[in-house]
Amino acid sequence: MPFAGKAPQIHESAFIAPGARIIGDVTIGPDASVWYNCVLRGDIHRIVVGARSNVQDGSVFHVEGPRPDTEGEPTIIGEDCVIGHMAVVHGCQLEDRAFVGMGAVAMDGARIAEGGMLGAGALLSPGKQIGPGEIWIGRPAKYYRTQDEAQIAKIKFQTDRYCQLAKRHLAQIHGTPED
Template sequence: MTAINRGAGRPGVNIIPIHSKTPNIHDSAFIAPGCSIIGDVTIGADSSVWYNCVLRADVSQIVIGERSNIQDGSIVHCDPERPGDPDGSPCIIGDDVLVGHIAMIHGCIIEDRGFVGLGAIAMNKARIGSDAMLAAGAMLTEGKVMEPRQLWAGRPARFMKDLTDAAIMGMRMGVAHYAENAKAHGKAVGEAF
């Protein structure tokens, strides 16, 4: 099966249908060159997937809401249904989510305004609550649940403290920055090709 480039504004991106599923990417989303978007992936309005990310939904689905960003070098995957687990582990990422560089997001749920730090890992059936932060380098193990507004850190990750209003405002500023910066990168990429 060969990669296809779905229209203008996506040069250098591998968009690959598999198992009769083709990625569904909103026209306003920025997908950087070097990315591979595979299978049952949905990406919402004004979201961004940065340079050299892989989103592979070959065995279940990946859903990314609006204004969320998956930063450079990150990997997003999912797991299929299995005996005793008829739902499998799709990867569901809400609106206004920040996923830091080189993160690994696997079969988990990140609620609206959740944050995943640089190099962090979130595993199957884990949940990152709204306005919660998984610290840089942390590993959220299978099935762990972070409640809203919590900071978890470590390997394995554990609860550290509740986030302040200032910390949450900082995360929201990060979302706004990436949404705006994605427009500039989209223009620059279009001009480069």
């Protein structure tokens, strides 16, 4: 849905599930997926979801608009990111291959570096920074440890799986054979 003269820009290869709401200044990249009952509301700043990233069911993305003391905070999701079910991502940035667990909350000005992970149910407070490959857990989230190669491979597996699953759902919705 357009808002204030800005309409979502959705790559033709992206999957937007029925029931998802994409509003305003939102860009969805190639092979990205936004699943059932998600809301991405780019009404007072922009939202970007990078290539092959997936935003799983019931997640909410919003932004922080300009104020007298700041230009606001967009929500920027890099490539190959995994956003778990029912996550809230508000005015923060995720670099490539970042992971936000189910039910986690990432708040204004927070940043998750490449390969960083915010654990399920965790709360990343405003302005906090998760370093490359670090895992943070808890409410409020605190550093737990750095991921090993096996965990990094699982994130890649999840990204690949969701790209394939999106194609299967799209085929089912359109009644076409799966490739």
